[in-house]
Amino acid sequence: MSRHDLGHPALPEERRRDVRRAVRLEVVSLGYLLTCVAVVAATMGNSQAMKAAWIEDLLSLIPPTAFLVAVRVARKPPDPEHPYGHHRSVATGHLVAAVALLTMGLYLLYDNVTKLVTAEHPSIGTVQLLGVTFWQGWLMVAAMVYTGVGPVILGRLKLPLAERLHDKVLHADADMNKADWMTAGGAVLGVIGIGLGLWWADAVAALAISVSVLRDGWRNVRHAVDALVDARAHTVDDTEPHPLNEAARQRLAELDWVREVGIRVRDQGHVFHLEAFVVPHQEQVGVAQLEGAAHLLEELDWKIHDVVVTVVSELPEGKVFVTRGDNRS
The missing domain is CATH 3.30.70.1350 (Cation efflux protein, cytoplasmic domain)
Structure with a gap:
């Protein structure tokens, strides 16, 4: 028996405000990430670390998209085919985002290990802007600063909302955002390494990024599968039983x-x-x-x-x- 009569629960007003704020943050995130993808694509040149950062930026589009879809689907009331409602759309979105992360982490790991073993020597040339010629690496560094600062702020804003709403898709997205500064920092080190003549620095930085993506993907896949196979309810970060x-x-x-x-x-x-x-x-x-x-x-x-x-x-x-x-x- 339930006060909700097995229907869609009426969220407290405070939680409804949290949902609206989370939706706004995810829409802002999508817009910002699209600009990041464009900026990095325009400046990455031959850098493997920049390529890895660009791919991670593309991957970062998946969790906010999954969240927005899941929130919309979860609002549907129960029906004879779905007597428990559509709340599992959140867990489904979590799994989709996690599998994408894991797959791309494996790809990046293979790609960068191959580049390191074959000792590819990337090069960064010069560009001319407003009549001034300078090293392209400075544009790359500026792009990484742009892509690294925003997600840290967005992640910190999303995390408390994810905890209050018990939304694991939003939590995974916040974790990815908070970790993006590591990706940006790694790419900057790789670019500077090329400038100093350390050809291997770029591949090592890209490898570190791929390991980070792979770790996040594996952890989220494991937790998403646990939720779908009816494991005991855990906290939003899956660190302990709820x-x-x-x-x-x-x-x-x-x-x-x-x-x-x-x-x-x-x-x-x-x-x-x-x-x-x-x-x-x-x-x-x-x-x-x-x-x-x-x-x-x-x-x-x-x-x-x-x-x-x-x-x-x-x-x-x-x-x-x-x-x-x-x-x-």
Whole structure:
């Protein structure tokens, strides 16, 4: 039973404001990233590090696009074909972004290791601008500064929103944005290395960027797959089980008619589906008691969307997380 009647939850006003702000940030991110792609493409020359940075900028377009699509799809109400709603669109978007990251990380790793082994010597020439001739590397460095500063600011703005909305696509995007300064810094070192005659510096910098992309891709694929195969609900950064797992168990264990309780919490995207299995002290449990228990769980947090409370004679072995009641008679 659920206060939402298995429908789309009405977000608190504060969370609705967070969604609107997140959408605006992602639209700004897409516009900014498109300019970054154009700037780097116009200045990268023969630098492998610049090429890797350009490809990463292209990849950075995927998470904000996935977020905007997922938010729109998640608003759809449940229907007979989708009785749980469309909240899993968030997890699907997370997986799409993660697979793209992992694939490109593998490609960049192979490409740059090959360049390093074959000892390719990239060169950076000169350009003429407004009647002044200068080394093209300075244009490359300026492009990397432009592409490195913006994402750091955007990432810091997105991260708290991702945590409050429990949106893993937004969180992955914020992580990528925050790490972009490393990509830009690596590319700058590679370009300067070429200017100093260190041909290998460019390939090494590009290799470091590819390892960063590969690491982010693998971590996000693993977490996205866990969510889709109904792993226990975790925090938005997937570092630990979500506190609502324990909070829900404790809330029901405090009821005087509860002897044992087991909880299953499934991450549906922005919201959780919670199943509670209760072993009561007495044989008869009324509808009012079950409705009261469900209401207590729903009051814990807006993310608890669908709640099912079931009375059982014993807890299903190995399928729930157990908290003992007070054994009050």
